[in-house]
Amino acid sequence: MNIPIFFAANLVTETADSFGFDVRIFLSQVISFVIVALLLKRFAYKPILAVLAERRQRIADGLLNAEKIKQQLAEAEQRYQEILAKGNGEAQKMIDEARASAGVIAERKQQEAIAGAEQILAKAREASTLEHERTMSQLKRELGRLVIETTAKVTGKVLTPDDQRRLQEDASRQVAP
Template sequence: MTFLLPLAAEGGIIENLQKSAQETAEVFGVNAWALFSQIISFSIVAFLLHKLAYKPILNVLEERRKKIAEGLANAEKIKVQLAESEARVQEILTKANVDAQRLIDEARASAQVVADRRTQQAIAEAEQIIAKAREATGIEREKIMAELKREVGRLVIDTTSRVTGKVLTQADQKRINEEASREVAA
């Protein structure tokens, strides 16, 4: 490019460019000192805005972005923990159901054993009651039979004494009682 400047200077190209720039500046009303001062003012304002406004705003935005990222990470952790908790709850419920079913089965088995014992006790008690009733019936029967024998003997003696018209002796009464007893027992 340095070799183009001497060529441009020889042909008057640079002079034409300067002249053309001055004409354009005059047409649009451009003042070089005003333009230069505006450029410096704009640069100062841009620098101050960059230092005092843009950087703090960018920092705040960066902090927000980090907090949002942390929040999303925490949400993912919470989802994982929730899934683990639900799995643990399901395991506990399954175990509790198994234990409850086992306890119910054991209770049923125990109830059946108790019912069987009670039934056996009731049968044994019924058999004892029946045996006692038979024994009592046998004793009562023997008493009734003894009373019947005495009554039959007395009736036979009374009847015999009336029919024969004589008073029977102790030996006769004993013999007639024994014969009557044998016939009643048969």
């Protein structure tokens, strides 16, 4: 055997004994630490990370739904403008045709055409206004529901009716033109 190695090993053993170091206790603590770390990783950290990932996904889905609703609102607004433009065009066409007519009969027909055009225009405006209001109402309800649902999921608590009402009103105000 090599004598300097023996003395160095003996010196290490004596130093460990003087500080109360026991290899068996140290190894048992290392094994316990590894077991606890593995158990925490499997049963604590993974479920928490999974819940956080799920919440992130729900929030992303909620934002995507909000974008879809905004797109639907823009499409409804475009349809509203198209209906209004078509109604205005038809009304103007009827008015111009009525003015082109001559004589007393033409004057009477002109008045009938103007009245009809105004009725069509009023109906078109009313229909487009009703469609716009209905779409806005649906949008506000859906956006309010999404805001309430997302807020409840993110905060992890059950919202009171006052909280739900307040969130819906806030969302409706932000969407209102």
